[in-house]
Amino acid sequence: MVDEKELRDLVKKTVKRDDVKYVVGYEKGTYGFQVTPCFAYKPEDADKFVFSPLCVHNLVVFPMLEEKPPLRKGEQPDSRKVGVVVKGCDSRAIIQIIQEKGLDRDKVVIIGIPCTGVIDPKKIKAKFPGQVKNVEIKDDNDKFAITINGKTHNIAKDELMPDKCLTCEYPTPVLYDILIGKEIKSNKKEDYKKVTSFEKKSLKEKWQYWEKQFEKCIRCYACRNSCPLCYCKECMVDQLDPQWVRRTVDVSENTAWNIMRAFHLAGRCIGCGQCERVCPMDLPLMELNKKIEKDIKELFEYTPGINAEEKPLLAMFKPDDPEDFIL
């Protein structure tokens, strides 16, 4: 468990630096199991910072969402660094973006937190419904200690963690400037259990499953906007001329959107699971992402977001690449 005092002190120190604009971390949310992104512009803002198993958000999305308003005459752009608090999975998003030259390494200060697993908000809401007051949760080795109305419930982690944590191979941030606490080694392995069992289904069954899912999509694009790797200046679904995907919300256009989203993340998705977490209609988007991740691992022995010096998968060519798909 992370020492919150150490976190706050380090954030304060970082915000004080002349070359840092702000640090984004987490603070207590407004109800129940909520934790919410928090921005420290001044050292005292860091007093609000927390870190608990409820810190599910991937905050790397924020440096990517920075707006660059047009400058007035003679005005200089604010080119100071942005500080981000990251868990293991989140740090891989930064690496991937740096690889793609979407972000300069020296424009971010990465505050890494070795992560012992977060809580799936949907699972905990189902287990303890109706929580209005903020609930405190602590990490207790293989259990989460959840204190509600003075009573502490110790729940096995496996019961409340999202799938990504159950098979997490990178609990310690892979890239960081400052690390809070000690490194953690993982003995877990991504086994693609869900994908493998789904692959065994017939084509018809697969389509039936996904049609039912895509039918629910309302195209709010929460999946896209919460994804640190969806940072195109103009997303292809927003383009009007040419219009790649129609505005009509039906199973055909929704399928186009969801498949294109997954494909645009091929070899780039680092599996932080934000898309699935934020989907208001509960689409199992990680199942798509994981299928592509598995194929890429098998075909090219490539895992995204591990090495900032490496080239992105789609910018690489090796003479012995498999070419089975070329007819």
Added chain:
Amino acid sequence: MDKMILAKNALQKFIDELLKKNKVYAPIKNDETVLFEEIKKPSEMTLDYINSEYPPKALMLNQTETLFKYIPGTKGKIEPVNMDEDKIIFGIRPCDAKSFAILDHVFKSDFEDPYFLTKRKNTTLIGLSCIEPGVNCFCTSFDDSPASSKDLDILLTDIGDKYYVEVFTDKGRKLANTASKLFKPATESDAKKKKDAEKKAIDAIKRVQKTENIAEKLDKIFDNKYWKEVAAKCVGCGTCTYLCPTCHCFDIQDESTLTKGARIRVWDTCMNPEYTLHASGYNPRPARTNRVRNRVYHKYNYYPKNFDVIACVGCGRCIDLCPVNIDIIDVVTTAGEVKP
């Protein structure tokens, strides 16, 4: 107003009776998501839910609505679409029913929108009191009640082994009469049970939004840095607006192939930068700060000024499902305390 009793085991028969002559829309469970969809038999619906994920406004203002169809080209022609037939929405919550009344203001003020208003006219609303409100329910902040009757034709309230049925309009009476043998007159003790259930539900609502003089207060803080703080964590998706029962902005598009086409309208969201983007390239709401502020002002300032009602019913959907916990209760209450 008629007050009656419907035994719980007679509910199925009542729905069967309704289904004989009407299209009935009711909450159904699709995996974990509850939506209002057309049902063919009573067993398809679920009444065990707090709020549907997708608001029933989608039945009045469809997310995608064909305005007319056409055949393009010089010899082209326009084909009008069939306006909606009669339907019943069963199991709608009082807050969602209120949202229809709020939407009426827009759709019949400057221009009478035939699509929305025809559906409104042809729809009978059979409500179901919300006896176990959700975490983020706050209808009581607008002096409403989870068992409010204001905008419904019929209201059912679960009072244990039976439903307390109140009929408010002629439309509702007509429907109730088709199954009159299923209903029994309500007694004083039934009326008391309904009151008790309502009180219990009101007491269960813990969250409060302070909306006193909010329109005037907001007038004074339009340029306040507060809005920048609120918007800093917004990721700019459309969840809050699409799931809002009173958000009603739409975009109009022609979608055609070489031989056929349709003019459609689809929900739009003010969270999208394209929403106010002018053809010239100028955007009056260029930053998320402007857009997040607009959502709040539209509901708590422009709407009260134009139509004398706050455009929020307190269903809590935008709070439940915001990816970053932008909480309209908190945002508005704090805005009221910001010093101009």
